[in-house]
Amino acid sequence: xxxxxxxxxxxxxxxxxxxxxxxxxxxxFRVTGEEGxxxxxxxxxxxxxxxxxxxxxxxxxxxxxxxxxCRGCEPACPSGVPFGHLMEGTRHALVDAHRSRQxxxxxxxxxxxxxxxxxxxxxxxxxxxxxxxxxxxxxFARLPLRRGAAVAPRGDDDGDHIWLFxxxxxxxxxxxxxxxxxxxLTAAGATxxxxxxxASCCGALHAHAGLVDEAADLAAQxxxxxxxxxxxxxxxxxxxxxxxxxxxxxxxxxxxxxSRRVVDxxxxxxxxxxxLPTPLRRPPPVIVQDPCHLRHVxxxxxxxxxxxxxxxxxxxxxxxGLCCGAGGAYSALQPELANTVRERKVAVIGRATAxxxxxxxxxxxxxxxxxxxxxxxxxxxxxxxxxEALTL
Ligand code: SF4
Ligand code: SF4
Numbered sequence: 001x002x003x004x005x006x007x008x009x010x011x012x013x014x015x016x017x018x019x020x021x022x023x024x025x026x027x028x029f030r031v032t033g034e035e036g037x038x039x040x041x042x043x044x045x046x047x048x049x050x051x052x053x054x055x056x057x058x059x060x061x062x063x064x065x066x067x068x069x070c071r072g073c074e075p076a077c078p079s080g081v082p083f084g085h086l087m088e089g090t091r092h093a094l095v096d097a098h099r100s101r102q103x104x105x106x107x108x109x110x111x112x113x114x115x116x117x118x119x120x121x122x123x124x125x126x127x128x129x130x131x132x133x134x135x136x137x138x139x140f141a142r143l144p145l146r147r148g149a150a151v152a153p154r155g156d157d158d159g160d161h162i163w164l165f166x167x168x169x170x171x172x173x174x175x176x177x178x179x180x181x182x183x184x185l186t187a188a189g190a191t192x193x194x195x196x197x198x199a200s201c202c203g204a205l206h207a208h209a210g211l212v213d214e215a216a217d218l219a220a221q222x223x224x225x226x227x228x229x230x231x232x233x234x235x236x237x238x239x240x241x242x243x244x245x246x247x248x249x250x251x252x253x254x255x256x257x258x259s260r261r262v263v264d265x266x267x268x269x270x271x272x273x274x275x276l277p278t279p280l281r282r283p284p285p286v287i288v289q290d291p292c293h294l295r296h297v298x299x300x301x302x303x304x305x306x307x308x309x310x311x312x313x314x315x316x317x318x319x320x321g322l323c324c325g326a327g328g329a330y331s332a333l334q335p336e337l338a339n340t341v342r343e344r345k346v347a348v349i350g351r352a353t354a355x356x357x358x359x360x361x362x363x364x365x366x367x368x369x370x371x372x373x374x375x376x377x378x379x380x381x382x383x384x385x386x387x388e389a390l391t392l
Pocket of ligand 2: 015016017018019020021022023039040073076077078079080081
């Protein structure tokens with residue numbers, strides 16, 4: 001690729017003191033032991049390109065492409081290095097500098113913002129899975145053939161009125177979770193609107209891939225589609241993390257104001273547990289797996305526990321929130337590393353099962369749910385577990 005201007009913020013880039021405290025929290029370093037596949041090694045490679053004029057070679061691209069963007073390195077870092085910004089900026093520069101990379105990424109992600117096409121494509125893929133036409137090594141979890149009715153707006157502007165964001169993949173692959181989310185919001189006393197076609201994708205996957213301009217366009221559409229000053233409820237950790245960052249991505253006062261209204265559904269419900277019914281019978285305990293974008297980015301993983309504890313007991317994992325390897329589109333783009341990282345998580349979940357007898361895993365992100373289901377685990381969204389326990 002040759003010389004590339006990464007255009008990274010020099011203050012952010014210089015904030016790493018190379019202490020290495022982030023290394024145990026990096027899934028790609030944990031499974032490879034390779035310095036270049038650690039946060040410190042990746043930052044060192046970025047500095048070589050930005051500060052010392054090094055060429056962008058195959059090794060540099062591999063170091064960047066193999067990052068899951070889990071941001072597990074951020075809370076572990078005593079210097080507060082904003083690694084997510086650095087990686088997003090680097091991928092943006094790589095996409096700008098490499099036209100063919102830009103073209104195929106654009107083609108791959110175009111379907112996310114064309115909701116009817118995404119629904120039709122998902123149905124075709126689900127059918128192909130039933131006919132055994134999709135090789136198992138691709139690692140796709142079983143997609144639904146039928147998804148039922150889309151969530152419709154409920155109620156007027158009286159009471160606790162909010163927006164429910166339905167998105168792209170969540171609606172195509174996990175629509176029953178939207179219906180259960182709506183039922184829980186209603187049980188907690190809220191009425192809600194759902195956005196129209198203008199807000200069919202939050203742009204998170206585009207931003208991760210370096211398609212920052214496309215991500216900003218989609219973000220601006222989402223902001224416009226949900227006006228007002230009421231909360232915007234999101235039940236996908238990856239989407240919520242992206243939407244809480246719209247102020248930085250889009251950079252307008254409207255986007256800054258919008259990002260402050262974004263609330264993960266578990267955060268919202270955890271403050272209203274007294275308004276929910278109590279279960280007649282408590283189901284068996286569940287194991288909690290924290291999606292990285294809920295734990296490391298939104299830092300909103302505790303409310304999941306509060307919501308689950310309303311109906312059952314919670315079993316913790318012993319890996320300090322290490323990534324499962326899903327990483328949005330990462331499991332499709334880097335299947336070997338994603339599967340190796342997942343093997344560690346499956347072993348950790350196995351230990352939790354051996355300790356507690358619990359077999360159901362709760363995870364509040366569609367990517368993690370599908371990635372772990374593909375390994376044969378029974379993984380459900382917390383909202384589904386709670387709604388079922390309350391027979392809503
Ligand atoms: S974002 Fe995740 S995979 Fe990437 S360097 Fe940080 S800890 Fe490692
Ligand atoms: S990113 Fe933070 S924790 Fe990791 S080596 Fe740099 S300063 Fe240390």
